[in-house]
Amino acid sequence: MAERLIELRNIKKSYGSVYALGGVDLHVDKGEVLGLVGDNGAGKSTLIKILAGAVRPTSGDILVRGKPVHGWNAARSREAGIETVFQDRALAVQQSIVRNIFMGNEIANRFGFLDVEKEVAEAQRLMREIGFTSKVFTPHSIVGQLSGGERQGVAIARSIYREADLIILDEPTTALSLTETNKVFHFVRQVRASGRSILFIGHNIHHVYDIADRFVVMDRGRVALQTSKAEMSSAEDLIRFMEQTAHPTPAEAAQGAA
Ligand SMILES: Nc1ncnc2c1ncn2[C@@H]1O[C@H](COP(=O)(O)OP(=O)(O)OP(=O)(O)O)[C@@H](O)[C@H]1O
Ligand SMILES: [Mg+2]
Numbered sequence: 001m002a003e004r005l006i007e008l009r010n011i012k013k014s015y016g017s018v019y020a021l022g023g024v025d026l027h028v029d030k031g032e033v034l035g036l037v038g039d040n041g042a043g044k045s046t047l048i049k050i051l052a053g054a055v056r057p058t059s060g061d062i063l064v065r066g067k068p069v070h071g072w073n074a075a076r077s078r079e080a081g082i083e084t085v086f087q088d089r090a091l092a093v094q095q096s097i098v099r100n101i102f103m104g105n106e107i108a109n110r111f112g113f114l115d116v117e118k119e120v121a122e123a124q125r126l127m128r129e130i131g132f133t134s135k136v137f138t139p140h141s142i143v144g145q146l147s148g149g150e151r152q153g154v155a156i157a158r159s160i161y162r163e164a165d166l167i168i169l170d171e172p173t174t175a176l177s178l179t180e181t182n183k184v185f186h187f188v189r190q191v192r193a194s195g196r197s198i199l200f201i202g203h204n205i206h207h208v209y210d211i212a213d214r215f216v217v218m219d220r221g222r223v224a225l226q227t228s229k230a231e232m233s234s235a236e237d238l239i240r241f242m243e244q245t246a247h248p249t250p251a252e253a254a255q256g257a258a
Helices: 044-051 074-079 097-102 116-129 148-161 178-193 205-211 235-245 250-257
Strands: 004-015 018-029 033-038 059-064 082-085 166-170 197-201 214-219 222-228
Touching (some): 018 044, 044 166, 074 082, 148 178, 178 197
Parallel strands (some): 033 214, 166 197
């Protein structure tokens, strides 16, 4: 059986009287890419903020490698090996690749000074590990000169340096062309091949279908559907399945009843 990295049980999150999450069960296994999809407001971001320890659930349990963790917060999340690449505040674009990777985790030499040589060597190793094989860019290149897909690569390399076992990517391909999307997919596959896990959040079902091994579909704060690639023969299959299981909106329900 697959090794369970993290598990959420009956997680609820309310904002006042509104439930952003109404009891979510979800797990991520070691070495898998889990695709998380759902319409606007489905609760995807709330869920990953809870995994990152940035938002506290109203109720429910979080288990790391099978053991319940109490007092879940950002520090516990990091200890558990969870790193999130948030869409907006991912990188400092005026800084070099190497500065971005080690930001907040600089390597010091025995005199306490920044060990640039070691950082550059480590950056090269990390970039090789995720399959970032550009001949144009070196660790000294400025992130602002990189394409969108390559920037995601830098953020992923940083997560790996921070010893992530699970990297959460929040809509990493939304603003990207097909070529750039394929770069991100290449990085994701390299990360999976190293035994790490990825939680991939996306709007585009075709993208998510291509990259994920398993899918969780959210609908208004609940898991509407969980399925695996083995059970779905194509992205169209997954879309059809989602349509069949989708709950009607209140307007549609009213229309249906009329
Ligand atoms: N801080 C907050 N205060 C009040 N309501 C919130 C807050 N954060 C989220 N919500 C509500 O919770 C629900 C889920 O929001 P969430 O951002 O998790 O959805 P999402 O699936 O990430 O949507 P999107 O695809 O648009 O990013 C929404 O109805 C949202 O308005
Ligand atoms: Mg969101």
